[in-house]
Amino acid sequence: MKVDRRKFIQLGAWSGASLVLPDRLKLAEKRRKPWNEQSAKVTRKHRNPRPTTCSLCDNHCGLITYREGDRVEMLLGNKEHPVAGGKLCAKAYGQLDRLYDPDRLLKPLKRVGQRGAGKWQEISWNEAYEVLNRKLSPVYANQGRNFAFINGRDELLTRPFLSLFPRATLVESDDQLLMQRFREKIYGSSICFRNYRECRYLLNFADDPFRSGDAFVTEVQSLVEGLNSNGLKMVTVASRLSQTGGKSDAWHPVHPRHYGDVAKAIAHVMVANRWYDKKLIAQLGIDIADLKAYLSSFSPVSVAKNTGLSVKVFSEIAQELSHRQPTMVIFGDEVFQTENGWENACAIEMLNVLCGALSAEGSLKYDDPSAIAGTTSKHLTDNSVASGWFFQKLKENNEAQVLISYQANPVFDTYDGEWPKSLLKDELQVSFYAAFDTYITETSQYADLILPMATELETWGLFSRRLNQHQQCLSLRQPVSRPVDEILLLRQAKVKKLQLFNPSLAPVESGREFNQVVLDLGRELIGNPASGPFIHQKVEGYLEALVAKIPALVVSGGLSYLKKVGFFVFTDEGKEIQPVSFQIKDLGNTQPYSPESYTDTGFYLVPFAWHVLDSQTANSKYLAELRHENPVWIHPSRAKKLGIGEGDKVKIRTNSGDKVVRAWITEAIHPQCAAIATGHGHSKVGRVATAEAIADHDPMTKSLLSRKALFYTPFTLRLNSWDQKEPIWWKKHGNGTHINSILSGKQNRDVSGITLIEPVVKIIKA
Ligand code: SF4
Known part of the structure; x- marks a missing residue:
């Protein structure tokens, strides 16, 4: 923008005025009515609020959705929710787009051509259930042998459903599984909370909590508070200057293969100076003389020569890590992406042991993953494998598999997507594949059957989360919208020339909730179960039984209370989790890596x-x-x-x-x-x-946007606002x-x- 004298004066006046005017955001905040008294600004229509929980990451922030009639118009953070206090990230708001997306699937699809040819026949849910039962019955009889479940997201009934198939393979995404396995091996738990708020020094190896994290909003809040109010000093070691690196006091660019060596050089200084947590070292049975001998090859001088960092950097970090307590060391998935990733991760984690990050407040805390049995769980099983590994094994195995995927897209997400693609196409490798998905994706396009899944705003979930050592928070995800049928209704109206506002016109099919589908399938497979989750006809019934196990919640009103408030906080006995296994041999290579040098291209x-x-x-x-x-x-x-x-x-x-x-x-x-x-x-x-662009290829949308009288309806307005005619x-x-x-x-x-x-x-x- 060209700024001439006139504009400069205008800008000056505006910025001066903004300094003296009260904070407009704060004013608006003050004027905002309580969450259960919201009404639409223009129409003044009452907006019906309903609390629920965002489940797009493990933070499980509280949401309030607002409906006008049948349509969810708005979504805000629930200020009373103790996890993030009403703050949300962008992902939460994206859920409305998914709910009203004209491209989401609303009817089960059966493949009619070659796998992957894109030819589908719409079928009823009853027919889809029949096919699934026919395919799963023999698999159930042989306890799940040759059955694999590709898990894109954990749901309430994922584990109970998989427990029907004890020999089945559970396929998880690569990076998640590596981090979970690593944490489980060392700490016996994959759930880790980072208390940046009270931390004084943070050493970060290629992680980026300002960009994403297991508990994104809470971690960002805690980091900002630590930086602004507690003098948290942050140092990042990474190949790339990330959002977090950019906000750090120092960024040291290092080649990813050398992350472990940098950690070992820092450890070398700490051990040489006896700057370590003696109690924790003794508790873990680490012989400090052995560790010293191991680290002797990783002197700051030799590592500095290989990495391009100065010797001073290692001494400074070592000193602050041990003296600026409480301190902690974190690392991101990128560490695992190199050939020596596991050893590098062990070397970095060793710094947490040395600086005592596991015994102080203001550092790392591991939690029991099954704190409240029955809530949506991320607990890995012995049969859990990474998707890259699974597809490579499938190639070597001669026995055909029955596959189910839920909201997973390994063809797109796995490195070397060609593997899954060619295997999924091959009926000798995969005899039957059912995709439970909201879209036709790069993976579900190879399915024999696609089951249209409802989105997060239409489904149930129950999540437990530790707030502090003695308090847990239970959050409910509940349907805030009926499974969407508007779009289907419109399309049918167009094709069948139906009267659009005939109140008796019912949608033929719609997306269904994963939990309900597997509950129905489980009941069918077991026969008449006498106990367990599959005695329930409806997910809501299963939930009632779950919350009945928490006496304090029962006193407050059980599931009805959760439906009204969205969450419940209660006290319990916290469990201290300390490292269970840490050995010098885990640190890998006994010599520093040779410097990498790529010339030319x-x-x-x-x-x-x-x-x-x-x-x-x-x-x-x-x-x-x-x-x-x-x-x-x-x-x-x-x-x-x-x-x-x-x-x-x-x-x-x-x-x-x-x-x-x-x-x-x-x-x-x-x-x-x-x-x-x-x-x-x-x-x-x-x-x-x-x-x-939506209007380019969709005749229905085109006709809607051309504003023909018959189709100029409230639905038209919605589609119109979802996307304009322009690309x-x-x-x-x-x-x-x-x-x-x-x-x-x-x-x-x-x-x-x-x-x-x-x-x-x-x-x-x-
Ligand atoms: S941080 Fe996670 S749970 Fe919270 S709003 Fe974002 S995606 Fe949802």
């Missing part, structure tokens, strides 16, 4: 994910607009040598193929590395995900590039996971 590619984009949220227009491009980050020194300028098209080349992307020239990346965001480049999951404004740039398909994963037998082994790519000007 070679780069070490670091993929990273945005919080807002995943396969479940990809078709939220609001979220897709926040992140719709994924340029590759290149350091200026390397770009100059290769003649690459800002915004130039470049080819990223691996043994599996090429991808053309735009270059972003930035000093925010280690010169030997390049970085790129994942989650982009969808070819399925609805039109927003693929960057197509999506970022259509020209597309929806980014799907990079996973040209990267390769390697099986890690120890953890049934994968590590990325082919991150070395070539980048050339396109």
Whole structure:
């Protein structure tokens, strides 16, 4: 914007005025009516509030939804909810787009052509149940042998349903499983809370809590409070300058393979100076002389030579880590993406043991994952495997599998997406595949049967979460909208020339809740169960039985209370969790890694994910607009040598193929590395995900938008507001590039996971 003298004076006047005027946000806040007395601004219609819980990450923030008639018009954070106090992240608001998305599935689909050919026949739910029962009965009889469940998200009845198939394989996403396995091995629990609020020094290895996290909003709140009110000092060691790195007091760019060496050099200083938690070291049975001998090769001088950091950096970090108590060390998924990822993670975790981060307030706390039995659980089973590992094993195994996936998209998410694609197509490998999904995705397109799933705002869930050592919070997710049938109704009205507002017109089918479907299937498989979850006809009945186990809640009114308030806080006896296993041999390599040097066009590619984009949220227009491009980050020194300028098209080349992307020239990346965001480049999951305008290809939407009298209805207005006739404004740039398909994963037998082994790519000007 050109600022002339006149504009400059205007701007000055405005900014001066804004200083003297009261805070408008605070005023608006004061004037806002209580949550149960909201009404629409223009029409003054009463907005019917209903509390529920966001379940798009493990934070489980409290929500209030507001309905006018049958339509959910607005969604806000529940200020009374103790977890995030009414604050929400962008993902929560994206749920409304999903609820009213014209591209979501509302009828079961049966494949009629070749797998993946995209030919479907709409069938009734009864017919879909018949097919599922026929396929699952023999699997149930053999206890789930040759049955795999690909889990995209945990639900209330996921584990009870899987308990019917004790020999089944539970397939989880790669990065989640690695982190969970790691935490379970060392602490016996995968649930970890980080108290940044009271922390004084945070050492961060390639994590980005300001971008995403297991408990995103709460962690950001706690970090901001720690930084602003408690003098928290934050130092980041990472290949890429992330949001968190940018807010840190120092960022030390390091090649990902050297993260473990940096941790060991810091440990070397701490051990040499006896700056460690002697009690915890003794409790874990670590022989400090052995540790000292092991660390002798990782002197700051030798590690500094290999990593390019100065010796002073290691001494300073070691000193602050041990003296600026309470302190803690965190690391992100990126650490696991290198070949030596597991050992690097162990080396970083060793720093937490040395600085006593596990025994102080203001640091890390591990929690019992099954705190309230029966709530939605993330507990891994012995049969849990990573999806990359599963598909590689499937190839080696000669026995065909029956597969069910729930809101999972491994063809898109797994590194080397070619594996799952070719296997899913092959009926000799996968004899039957049913996808429980809200969309036709890159994975569900290969299903024999797709069951349309209701979204989070239409379904039940119950989540437990520890607030502090003696308090737990139980949060209810409840249907705030009937499973959507409006769009289907419209389409049928158009096709069958029906009277649109005939009150007796009932929708034929609609999306159903996963919990209800598996409850129905389980009952059918067992026969007449005498006890257990499958005695219940409805999910609500199962929930009633669950909450009846908490006496304090029963006194307050049980499920009715939860439905009205949305959450319940009660006291319990906290359980102290300490490391159960930590051995020097876990630290791996006894010598520092040789320095990496890629000359010419070679780069070490670091993929990273945005919080807002995943396969479940990809078709939220609001979220897709926040992140719709994924340029590759290149350091200026390397770009100059290769003649690459800002915004130039470049080819990223691996043994599996090429991808053309735009270059972003930035000093925010280690010169030997390049970085790129994942989650982009969808070819399925609805039109927003693929960057197509709604009106371009949908005759129904076209006719609605052409404002023919018959179809100019409130529904028209909704679709009209969901998207305009014009293309999506970022259509020209597309929806980014799907990079996973040209990267390769390697099986890690120890953890049934994968590590990325082919991150070395070539980048050339396109
Ligand atoms: S942090 Fe965001 S995604 Fe996670 S529960 Fe809260 S609102 Fe939902």
